[in-house]
Amino acid sequence: MGKEIFEEYESNVRGYCRKWPIELVYAKGSIYKDIDGNEYIDFFDGAGALNYGHNPDYIKEKLISYLQEDGIIHSLDMYALPKEKFISYFETEILKPRKLDYKILFPGPTGTNAIEAALKLARKVTQRPDIWAFTGAFHGMTLGALALTTEAMARKAAGVSLNANVVHIPAPHFMNHNFDTIGYMEKLLEDDHSGYEKPAAIIIETVQQEGGIHVFSEQFLQDLRSFCDKHEILLICDEVQIGCSRSGTFFSFERAGIVPDIVCMSKSIGGYGLPFAITLLKRELDVFKPGEHNGTFRGCQLSIVAALAALEMTVKQDIPGMVKEKEEIVKEYLEANIKPLLKEDMEIRGIGLSWGIEFKDGKLARQVLDKCFEKKLIIELAGSNDSVLKIMPALVIEEELLIKGLDIITESIKEVLK
């Protein structure tokens, strides 16, 4: 029957397959193969779920031997050996060296689950209902997380009002980099005629990914931390997409030297593209009663085996260091080859292995995406009106493939902007 089966029987809500109408059969490293034998370079990386590439051998071998031993797969939140090993490694190799002291909550296995747990916890701890998020935020599709997400189409689909108990604060870049976001928030809390109440928490993605690759400055993040301390507001960092070394440090907030109160992780924390999420919380915030927040698929042990192997790769292969080296390659490449092609109002932004080319025009960006696809590069758009081409290769991508992918972008932009 072929691809028509999807059109006939799969819900209309399917999305990515419309941009890239190929049927995938194989993937290794940064290469996809479709059913017709065509090869594509992957610069999308499962929206950040495949930081270690497709089917990385180190993780695959651990998964295969775990399956062969009939290791426990589903155990709800009963104690299980893979989880013990994961917690132990996470504690000694990830948290301790960074002087971080968090407890780990295992929510349902997706990013939006990690966010929902964080919101509920922050509200319970502070007994305040409001959460502040920033314009451009993307935190997931379930109602609580969707209320924080700003994208108009996704919000509209909720079918209910999302405006209760969430306030969007203009990010500095929202107003041409000039807006004094912290000053504005100060005023909202200080002035008894602002109409605003003190929130339970402020949530931030240190680099807005879906929002169009906007990197919050170190200064801003530090000022935000101070603001939260001053007003006793919890700071939540959404590391779902920018975490797991993509920014050049394991946690993206490390570059600013700040410590959030709650940290949400998913996507690449699952190592192999398997569903997994964790919500980290400062010890004193551990106020849920047993079973007060639960779910059937918390901490699938197979995902945890992969997650542990990914952490081992991170430490043994110094993946954050690898990212910093590749960051230089990408930065220099974009400066030298792509910037000269762009019009004055277009922009290049990014950090680590997350870069955006802002075309300011969604139609142009889509034309570039289509050209890239013709030339066998899978790459996504983000930002206002989908006007930002989002460069997000696997962190372990070979240099040759990285350059090949970047060359395809250059050629595509040349053809579209000629």
Ligand SMILES: Cc1ncc(COP(=O)(O)O)c(C=O)c1O
């Ligand atoms: C920053 C961020 N938070 C949360 C989510 C939601 O994750 P999920 O799609 O796994 O629910 C995403 C998904 O793209 C994300 O990028």
